[in-house]
Amino acid sequence: MQPTDVEDVTLFSAIRSGDVSAMSVLYARHHAAALRTARAIGGPGLADDLVSDAFTRVLSSILNGSGPEHAFRPYLATTIRNLYVDGLRRRARELPVGDPEVLDRLQADGSDAVLGANEVVDVLSALPPRWREVLWRTLILGEPLSVVGERLGLSENAVAALGFRARGGLRAAYLARARAEDGGASRPASVQLT
Template sequence: MSAEPMPHADRGDPVHGQDPAEPDPVPDRQLIAMVRAGETAAFAELFIRHRAVAGFVARAEADNQSDAADLVGEAFAVVFQAMVQGKGPTESFKPYLLTTIRRMAHRRNRQARGQAQSTDALQPGTRQSLGTQTMPLYESSVLVQAFWSLPERWQEVLWLVEVEDLKPAAVSRLMELNPNAVSSLLVRAREGFRQAYLQLHVAEAASPACRSVSGRLGKFARHGLPATTELKIRRHLAGCPGCSAALAELTGIESSMSRAPIRTRKYGPRSGRSLRSP
């Protein structure tokens, strides 16, 4: 099956159905649905809306600045092909696009440096074998994995608030939500990020009984489970030294979260923007 060509980003495209100066653009989620349903011309509007931030992230992530334009074009093409095949984003376009750009940039950077090992290869199970010099790299990888594991809307609100440092009013407009809804979504996203970050520090247990507990320790440590489930886990912990030790480790990590922010990315040589530890 040959790849379908992307539509041209032309403001005169009939997909807009309105004067481009009108204040009520079609929401991203509606454009996504149109592309996934076969109305591929709708992708032109998504390209126009997000090419600026895509270029910014590509320039920040690429070691070779001359690669930035190619990264943007390739990323849009990859996302477009995914969408016409019924894959890719379903609600939030920008987080998916930017994640694609970052992955492509990191792959190019690794190839250019000739490095066989990458941060993507770091898994929680390798934590005990890492030296002290590698630990910051490991923690950065865990933060990124935790972020990517979140639902699209949680990724979007965290990105806009924590990385782009936008004001609530701007986030409300971009996400097409009222300020109260943005605040509520941000609270849930931050808590989900904390739980995911903790969970990635838990090694997979050997026994089935322990796996059912260890897979929920991140939420348990943050009191994010129903009372009945929490009671079952407490009973298991009372008789399981292994799971108790894993929980004790998470408790120590949680207590250090607010005291030791971890830098995961640097957006440009003079920028201190990053996704901080939960």
């Protein structure tokens, strides 16, 4: 064990015995590393929240008698990763609802440009699998281009270009479906799928 690990174990014992101020020592010792880890995992926009939530969760675990036993930093890094993944899963289950004023204006104009769930699935299923994946990861999950690039084995620029083509393909598939449903008539383009 590293000397800092031995000191951390002493701090765990202090926290478990009710000395919550020992957590501030752990925080000061590991905050910078936790922030670097969080930036690498979730990007700079989420890093502060991930670190704050991770320290809170770890403190709660230690107070409840669980949590790290030996090495604090790897435990904290795993907690940060788990919080990020939990956030992705939670956002994937959420159904975004449009601004009611915008939807009311669209309906008042007589526009039926808001797609139903079945139409969206049909339009997306017409796209190549790689396009669907890049749209899902960037638009729905909100993953950074660097993360999507790692998953797909592409550079950030290649992911951006693929996303651009995929959005264009989605737009074209939607318009083709709309024209087919209207018997070839033009359909209002008041909603952009970008």
